[in-house]
Amino acid sequence: MKAQEGLFLVAFFSLAYTKLVKGQHQPPEDCQTKCGNITIEYPFGISPGCYYPGNESFSITCKEDRPHVLSNIEVTNFNHSGQLQVLLNRSSTCYDDQGNETTSYRYFTLDNLSLSANNKFTLVGCNALALLATYGMQNYSTGCMSLCESPPEANGECDGRGCCRTDVSAPLDSYEFQFAPTSLADLTSVHRFSPCTYAFLVEDDKFNFSSSEDLMNLRNVTRFPVLLDWSIGSQTCKQVGNTSICGGNSTCFDSTSRTGYVCRCYEGFDGNPYLSAGCQDVNECTTSSTIHQHNCSDPKTCRNRVGGFSCKCKSGYHLDTTTMSCKRKEFGWAMILLGTTIGFLVILLGVSCIQHRMRHRKDTQLRQKFFEQNGGGMLIQRVSGAGPSEVDVKIFTEKGMKEATNGYDESRILGQGGQGTVYKGILPDNSIVAIKKARLGDCSQVEQFINEVRVLSQINHRNVVKLLGCCLETEVPLLVYEFITNGTLFDHLHGSMFDFPLTWEHRLRIGIEVAGTLAYLHSSASIPIIHRDVKTANILLDENLIAKVADFGASRLIPMDKEDLATMVQGTLGYLDPEYFTTGLLNEKSDVYSFGVVLLELLSGEKALCFKRPQCSKHLVSYFAFATKENRLDEIIDSQVMNEDNLREIQEVARIAAECTRVMGEERPKMKEVAAELEALRVKTTKQKWSDQYPEENEHLIGGHILSAQGETSSSIGYDSIKNVAILDIETGR
Numbered sequence: 178m179k180a181q182e183g184l185f186l187v188a189f190f191s192l193a194y195t196k197l198v199k200g201q202h203q204p205p206e207d208c209q210t211k212c213g214n215i216t217i218e219y220p221f222g223i224s225p226g227c228y229y230p231g232n233e234s235f236s237i238t239c240k241e242d243r244p245h246v247l248s249n250i251e252v253t254n255f256n257h258s259g260q261l262q263v264l265l266n267r268s269s270t271c272y273d274d275q276g277n278e279t280t281s282y283r284y285f286t287l288d289n290l291s292l293s294a295n296n297k298f299t300l301v302g303c304n305a306l307a308l309l310a311t312y313g314m315q316n317y318s319t320g321c322m323s324l325c326e327s328p329p330e331a332n333g334e335c336d337g338r339g340c341c342r343t344d345v346s347a348p349l350d351s352y353e354f355q356f357a358p359t360s361l362a363d364l365t366s367v368h369r370f371s372p373c374t375y376a377f378l379v380e381d382d383k384f385n386f387s388s389s390e391d392l393m394n395l396r397n398v399t400r401f402p403v404l405l406d407w408s409i410g411s412q413t414c415k416q417v418g419n420t421s422i423c424g425g426n427s428t429c430f431d432s433t434s435r436t437g438y439v440c441r442c443y444e445g446f447d448g449n450p451y452l453s454a455g456c457q458d459v460n461e462c463t464t465s466s467t468i469h470q471h472n473c474s475d476p477k478t479c480r481n482r483v484g485g486f487s488c489k490c491k492s493g494y495h496l497d498t499t500t501m502s503c504k505r506k507e508f509g510w511a512m513i514l515l516g517t518t519i520g521f522l523v524i525l526l527g528v529s530c531i532q533h534r535m536r537h538r539k540d541t542q543l544r545q546k547f548f549e550q551n552g553g554g555m556l557i558q559r560v561s562g563a564g565p566s567e568v569d570v571k572i573f574t575e576k577g578m579k580e581a582t583n584g585y586d587e588s589r590i591l592g593q594g595g596q597g598t599v600y601k602g603i604l605p606d607n608s609i610v611a612i613k614k615a616r617l618g619d620c621s622q623v624e625q626f627i628n629e630v631r632v633l634s635q636i637n638h639r640n641v642v643k644l645l646g647c648c649l650e651t652e653v654p655l656l657v658y659e660f661i662t663n664g665t666l667f668d669h670l671h672g673s674m675f676d677f678p679l680t681w682e683h684r685l686r687i688g689i690e691v692a693g694t695l696a697y698l699h700s701s702a703s704i705p706i707i708h709r710d711v712k713t714a715n716i717l718l719d720e721n722l723i724a725k726v727a728d729f730g731a732s733r734l735i736p737m738d739k740e741d742l743a744t745m746v747q748g749t750l751g752y753l754d755p756e757y758f759t760t761g762l763l764n765e766k767s768d769v770y771s772f773g774v775v776l777l778e779l780l781s782g783e784k785a786l787c788f789k790r791p792q793c794s795k796h797l798v799s800y801f802a803f804a805t806k807e808n809r810l811d812e813i814i815d816s817q818v819m820n821e822d823n824l825r826e827i828q829e830v831a832r833i834a835a836e837c838t839r840v841m842g843e844e845r846p847k848m849k850e851v852a853a854e855l856e857a858l859r860v861k862t863t864k865q866k867w868s869d870q871y872p873e874e875n876e877h878l879i880g881g882h883i884l885s886a887q888g889e890t891s892s893s894i895g896y897d898s899i900k901n902v903a904i905l906d907i908e909t910g911r
C-alpha cells in the first residue's frame with residue numbers, strides 16, 4: 178500500500194514538475210492539429226488540454242473538416258499575431274409587393290473574441306438605412322445609408338449609391354443588424370432592381386461592389402470573411418511578467434485592440450511564439466516566405482545568420498545598401514586626401530624623430546664640448562697624475578645635477594649673489610649638498626678653475642668648506658660643496674641671524690679658527706693658497722658655530738657686494754688690501770689685511786663699510802684708527818660683548834687687528850703669527866668654558882654631509898700662488 182502511495186506521489190510531483198518547468202501550459206505532443214486542410218495552432222486546439230485553458234474561445238470544433246470557433250463560426254485562417262479569419266453570415270431584409278418585410282440573421286455574438294478594426298460594415302441596397310448596434314458595457318451603433326433613384330451605373334463604386342460602408346470599432350460581444358427604409362414609396366420604386374437590403378461585415382478589400390451583379394442577390398454569397406482579434410488573458414505584459422506563455426526567441430506585446438497580451442517572434446525568426454520552442458531562425462537565403470525573403474540583388478551573395486542575413490561581397494567590392502548589390506571599391510578624392518594626409522604625417526613623424534635624435538646627439542656633443550671647455554680632460558689628467566690618495570673629487574654628470582636640484586628649481590635656491598646661484602641639492606644617497614652654479618663661464622680661466630678644484634680638493638681642513646665634486650658638462654661649471662647649516666658670520670653679525678648674538682667667546686674662537694685656517698692655507702697646504710676674498714660673508718658657521726671658510730674663488734666674476742657696491746676689482750671693497758689695490762701686486766699679506774677687517778667686525782659688530790658713519794669713518798679700519806687715536810676704543814666695541822672679564826682680551830685683539838690692517842703689507846704680521854697670538858690669548862684665559870664645545874677634529878673632516886648655507890656670498894677670487902707673482906687681473910672685469 179505504502180509503496181503504491183509513494184509511487185503515486187512521485188508520479189504526481191513529476192507531472193507537476195514538468196508542467197512547471199515548461200513555464201505556462203503547453204499542449205501535449207499528440208494533439209490533433211489538422212482540421213481538413215487547415216492547421217490549427219496553439220493556443221487554439223480541438224480537444225481539451227490542447228488549447229489554452231480557461232477560455233472556451235480557444236476551443237475549436239471540427240465539423241465536416243472545417244474548423245469552427247464558438248461552435249458555429251467557421252475559421253478559415255489562424256494567425257499567430259492575435260487574429261482569426263472567420264466567415265460571418267450576412268443579414269438581409271426583403272420587402273414584398275405589399276411591403277411585407279422579412280429579415281434574416283439579425284443577431285450574433287462573439288464571446289471573448291472581438292471585431293478587428295480591419296473590417297468594414299457594408300450595406301448593399303437602395304433607399305435604405307442600416308445600423309450595427311452593439312450591446313454590452315456600453316451601447317454603440319454605427320451605420321450608413323444608400324440612396325438610388327434609378328439603377329446605378331454598372332461597376333459603380335461603393336459610394337453611397339447602391340452601396341455604402343463604414344468602419345467598425347466596437348470591441349464588444351453582442352451585435353444586432355437594424356434596417357430602415359427611407360420611405361415605402363422609395364422602396365417600391367427600386368423594388369424591381371433591388372428587392373432586398375443586405376448588411377454584413379467584411380474584411381477590408383475582400384468585397385468589391387458591382388452594381389449590376391450585387392443588388393439582386395449579392396452573387397449568392399451568404400458569408401463574408403471577417404477578422405477577429407484574440408488575446409491571452411486580460412492582463413498586460415508588465416502584469417504577467419515572466420509568467421506569460423510566450424516561448425523562446427519571442428517577446429510579449431500588449432494587445433492593441435483588447436485587454437490581454439499577444440506573443441511575437443523576434444525579427445528574423447518564425448514559428449508559433451506560444452510554444453516554448455516555437456520561434457526558430459529563418460534562413461532568409463532559402464526561405465520561400467516573402468516576409469522573410471532576403472533582398473540581396475544577387476542571391477549567391479546571401480549569407481544567413483541568426484536573426485538576419487547579410488550580403489557578402491568579394492574582396493575589392495563593397496555592398497551598396499540602396500540597391501543591395503556589390504560595387505567595385507572606388508578610391509575617391511576622400512581616399513586620396515586621406516592617403517596623402519597619412520603619408521604626410523608619417524613623413525613629418527620621421528623627420529621629427531630624426532631631428533630629435535640629432536638634437537640628442539648634439540646635446541651629447543655639447544656636453545662633451547663643455548666638459549672639454551671646462552677643462553674636464555685636464556682635470557682628469559691632473560687628478561690621475563696626482564695620484565689617487567691625494568685627490569678625492571667626484572665628477573658629477575649634468576643629469577645627476579639636474580635631478581639633485583630638481584631641475585634647478587627656484588625653491589631650491591639657497592642664495593643668489595654676484596657670482597652665481599647656490600642651490601640646495603639632494604644626491605641619490607639622500608645626502609644634502611650645496612651646488613654652486615656660476616653665472617658665466619670663462620674659457621680663459623678654465624685652467625685656474627681646474628687648479629682650484631684640484632687645490633680645494635686637497636685641502637682637508639676642519640675649518641674649510643669641503644668641495645665634494647664638480648660637474649663640467651654644463652656651459653658653466655658646477656661646484657658641489659658640503660652643506661653648512663647655520664648661515665654666514667655676516668648673517669650673525671649684521672644680517673638675518675642677528676637675533677642670536679655671538680658671545681665674545683664665540684667671536685674669539687671664530688677669529689682663532691679663521692686665522693688658523695688662513696695660516697694653514699698660506700704655509701701648510703701642499704700648494705700655498707691666497708684666499709683673496711676673506712670676509713665675514715665667506716665664513717660659514719655650522720650647527721656648533723664652528724667656522725668654515727668658503728669661496729675659494731671658483732668662479733671669477735665681477736663681485737657684487739650686498740650693499741650694491743659694484744667694483745671692478747677682484748675682492749670686496751672694505752676688505753681689499755689697499756696696497757694690492759694700488760699696485761696690483763698680490764701676496765699673502767692681502768689676506769692678513771682682510772682678516773684684520775674681519776677681526777674689527779667681530780669686535781665692533783659694525784660693517785666693514787658703512788655710509789651711515791661720518792665721512793672719515795666710513796671704512797671700518799679708519800673708524801677704528803680714529804677711535805684708538807682718540808683713546809675711546811671702548812665706545813666702538815660691541816656693547817653686547819664687553820665686560821670686566823674680557824676687557825684685556827678685547828684690547829689685545831684690537832691691537833692685533835690694527836697691526837693686520839696696516840697700510841704697508843710688509844709691516845703686517847704673518848698669518849701664522851696672528852694665529853699664534855690669538856691662540857695664546859685663549860690659552861691665557863683660565864676659564865676655558867667653551868673648549869668642550871670643540872668636537873673631535875676628525876669627526877668634522879669625515880662628516881662631509883654636514884653643511885652649509887653657502888648663500889649668496891661673495892666675490893671671491895681664485896687662489897693665487899704665493900710666489901708673489903703679480904697678477905694684473907684687477908681690471909679684468911668683462
Ligand SMILES: *[C@@H]1O[C@H](CO)[C@@H](O)[C@H](O)[C@H]1NC(C)=O
Nearest residue numbers: 212213214215241242243244
Ligand atoms: C482546402 O479545402 C477547401 C475545401 O474544404 C478547398 O476549397 C481548398 O481549395 C483547400 N485548400 C487547399 C490549399 O487545399
Ligand SMILES: *[C@@H]1O[C@H](CO)[C@@H](O)[C@H](O)[C@H]1NC(C)=O
Nearest residue numbers: 230231232289409410411437
Ligand atoms: C477569457 O477571455 C476574456 C476576454 O478576452 C478575458 O476577459 C478573460 O479573462 C479570459 N479568461 C481566461 C481564464 O483567460
Ligand SMILES: *[C@@H]1O[C@H](CO)[C@@H](O)[C@H](O)[C@H]1NC(C)=O
Nearest residue numbers: 231232233234235247288289
Ligand atoms: C468568456 O470569458 C469569460 C470570463 O473568463 C468566461 O466566463 C466565459 O465562459 C467565456 N466565454 C466563452 C464562450 O468562452
Ligand SMILES: *[C@@H]1O[C@H](CO)[C@@H](O)[C@H](O)[C@H]1NC(C)=O
Nearest residue numbers: 254255256257258260261262
Ligand atoms: C496575420 O498576421 C500578418 C502579420 O503577421 C498580417 O499581415 C495578417 O493580416 C494577419 N491575418 C491573417 C488572417 O493572416
Ligand SMILES: *[C@@H]1O[C@H](CO)[C@@H](O)[C@H](O)[C@H]1NC(C)=O
Nearest residue numbers: 249250251265266282285399
Ligand atoms: C449562418 O446561416 C446558416 C444558414 O443560412 C446557419 O446555419 C448558421 O448557423 C449561421 N451562422 C451563424 C454564426 O449564425
Ligand SMILES: *[C@@H]1O[C@H](CO)[C@@H](O)[C@H](O)[C@H]1NC(C)=O
Nearest residue numbers: 272273274275276277278279
Ligand atoms: C403581409 O401579407 C399577407 C398576405 O400574404 C397579408 O395578409 C398581411 O396583411 C401583410 N402584412 C403586412 C404588415 O402588410
Ligand SMILES: *[C@@H]1O[C@H](CO)[C@@H](O)[C@H](O)[C@H]1NC(C)=O
Nearest residue numbers: 310311312313314315316317
Ligand atoms: C443599452 O441598451 C439596452 C437595450 O436598449 C438597455 O437595456 C441598456 O440599459 C443600455 N445600456 C447602456 C449602458 O446604456
Ligand SMILES: *[C@@H]1O[C@H](CO)[C@@H](O)[C@H](O)[C@H]1NC(C)=O
Nearest residue numbers: 379380381382383384385386
Ligand atoms: C477588390 O479590388 C481591389 C482593387 O481593385 C483588389 O485589390 C482586390 O483584390 C479586390 N477584391 C476582391 C475580393 O476581388
Ligand SMILES: *[C@@H]1O[C@H](CO)[C@@H](O)[C@H](O)[C@H]1NC(C)=O
Nearest residue numbers: 390391393394395396397398
Ligand atoms: C443563386 O442561387 C439561385 C437559387 O439558389 C440560382 O437560381 C441562381 O442561379 C444563383 N445565382 C448565381 C449567380 O449563382
Ligand SMILES: *[C@@H]1O[C@H](CO)[C@@H](O)[C@H](O)[C@H]1NC(C)=O
Nearest residue numbers: 197198199200201418419420
Ligand atoms: C519570474 O521572475 C521572478 C522574479 O523576477 C522569479 O523569482 C521567478 O522564478 C521567475 N519565474 C520564471 C518561471 O522564470
Ligand SMILES: *[C@@H]1O[C@H](CO)[C@@H](O)[C@H](O)[C@H]1NC(C)=O
Nearest residue numbers: 425426453454455456457458
Ligand atoms: C532560438 O532560436 C535559435 C536559432 O534558431 C535556436 O537555436 C534556439 O533553440 C531557439 N530558442 C528556443 C528557446 O527555442
Ligand SMILES: *[C@@H]1O[C@H](CO)[C@@H](O)[C@H](O)[C@H]1NC(C)=O
Nearest residue numbers: 470471472473498499500501
Ligand atoms: C534589405 O533588407 C534589410 C533587412 O531585411 C533592410 O534593413 C534594408 O532596408 C533592405 N534594403 C533594401 C534596399 O531593400
